[in-house]
Amino acid sequence: MSWQRTADAVVIGGGMMGMATAYYLAKLGMKDVVLLEKNTVASGATGRCAAAFRSTWGGELNIILGKACIDKYEHLSEELGMDIGLYQNGYLFIAYSDEQLENFRKCIKLQNSLGVPSRMLSHDEAKELCPGINLNGTKGFYWHKRDGHADPMLTNFAHQEAAKREGVVIHKFTDVTGFKMTEGAVKGVCTDKGDIDTNIVINAAGAWSGRVAALAGLSIPVHGERHEIFATEPVEFGVCPTFVMSYDPDFYMQQRPHGSIIAGCGPSRYRKEAAPFNDYEMGHSWNFLEHMTGIMNKVLPRTKGIRVVRQWSGMYDITPDMQPVIGEAEEMKGFWMNVSGSRGFMFGPVAGEMVAEQIILGKTSLPIEKFHWSRYARGEFLVDTAIA
Numbered sequence: 001m002s003w004q005r006t007a008d009a010v011v012i013g014g015g016m017m018g019m020a021t022a023y024y025l026a027k028l029g030m031k032d033v034v035l036l037e038k039n040t041v042a043s044g045a046t047g048r049c050a051a052a053f054r055s056t057w058g059g060e061l062n063i064i065l066g067k068a069c070i071d072k073y074e075h076l077s078e079e080l081g082m083d084i085g086l087y088q089n090g091y092l093f094i095a096y097s098d099e100q101l102e103n104f105r106k107c108i109k110l111q112n113s114l115g116v117p118s119r120m121l122s123h124d125e126a127k128e129l130c131p132g133i134n135l136n137g138t139k140g141f142y143w144h145k146r147d148g149h150a151d152p153m154l155t156n157f158a159h160q161e162a163a164k165r166e167g168v169v170i171h172k173f174t175d176v177t178g179f180k181m182t183e184g185a186v187k188g189v190c191t192d193k194g195d196i197d198t199n200i201v202i203n204a205a206g207a208w209s210g211r212v213a214a215l216a217g218l219s220i221p222v223h224g225e226r227h228e229i230f231a232t233e234p235v236e237f238g239v240c241p242t243f244v245m246s247y248d249p250d251f252y253m254q255q256r257p258h259g260s261i262i263a264g265c266g267p268s269r270y271r272k273e274a275a276p277f278n279d280y281e282m283g284h285s286w287n288f289l290e291h292m293t294g295i296m297n298k299v300l301p302r303t304k305g306i307r308v309v310r311q312w313s314g315m316y317d318i319t320p321d322m323q324p325v326i327g328e329a330e331e332m333k334g335f336w337m338n339v340s341g342s343r344g345f346m347f348g349p350v351a352g353e354m355v356a357e358q359i360i361l362g363k364t365s366l367p368i369e370k371f372h373w374s375r376y377a378r379g380e381f382l383v384d385t386a387i388a
């Protein structure tokens, strides 16, 4: 693909956040949009994630946006003209303590008040939804039917193809190495393949976006944290046909429609030593495998003896309050951030559209302005009690 020296906007990162941003910029009428990706599309966290989406959050903003994500996911295959492997059978949250149960009740109240019809389930109802589940030690359950998951590769690829149809130019294996700047404004992007002059840059480099921002002299608190995950051999569908999640112990499990069970948890649960800050090493560990298979066997006893066939890791894009970092840098006109705070699969399409609206229309149809990272300098952190 020939190299163009100028663009109306350059998006950095070919994961869900970047690809959706590029697609919506072009769809909303921007002519010359270029996306740069240092590896292949979906090679970052997007291609390695559990690809679930939910509106069952514990903070108002996340519930509103989560609901918008579901509305979007339900029509994404039609919009993008490709199957995205959508599967909706809800998130089933399990409480193992009275404290968690109380948190569930509060979350449900807030969710219901914002139009998300989540509800508590009896043990019998939970068993009916998830026949393989072990009820021992559980205190209660809640569920929301429209939560679900999709195929991360298909979804990212569908955005890529739709973006290309809208005229977006995508350069893979192109590493952003710096920026052209005048005082207070971005003027271009430098890469290992050449430079592109532009007045608008959108940094959607996920876990690496703090590093990319640093190339422009900006200190924006995003770093990577390695999270591991595995997939089992396919077993008869119906062991856990809903997405199952608990905050303590921290785990999630889902059975894909072809029978394989995917399971993961946060690193603090199995790493013997604290992960070094900015740990970008994508290995995977025996500790995780041992810890996670133990939990899976307890929660879903029918999985005892089945084989784990793949194990891998990916980088969570971590921010100080585990919430998105979105907006234009106050000290660098034209330099935008679009970082999800570790929910970029579900959030990507909506965040991409909102950032495109903000850039092109100067306003957004959903309230994303609270996600600007200037909140940290004011000592403000967004609180959500539904994050593991």
Ligand SMILES: Cc1cc2nc3c(=O)[nH]c(=O)nc-3n(C[C@H](O)[C@H](O)[C@H](O)COP(=O)(O)OP(=O)(O)OC[C@H]3O[C@@H](n4cnc5c(N)ncnc54)[C@H](O)[C@@H]3O)c2cc1C
Binding pocket: 012, 013, 014, 015, 016, 017, 018, 019, 036, 037, 038, 039, 040, 041, 042, 043, 044, 045, 046, 047, 048, 049, 050, 051, 052, 053, 174, 175, 176, 177, 204, 205, 206, 207, 208, 209, 212, 227, 228, 229, 264, 313, 314, 315, 316, 317, 338, 339, 340, 341, 342, 343, 344, 345, 346, 347
């Ligand atoms: C195990 C695991 C499970 C998860 N489960 C879920 C889930 O169920 N639901 C959910 O919503 N989220 C989940 N997440 C989080 C989610 O995957 C991420 O938040 C999301 O993929 C981030 O998307 P992104 O586009 O911002 O980043 P990425 O997909 O990481 O893409 C960023 C891209 O930027 C590129 N890049 C970096 N530096 C440069 C540079 N200098 N030049 C050019 N390109 C560059 C990278 O190569 C990368 O491809 C999970 C993550 C992991 C690891």
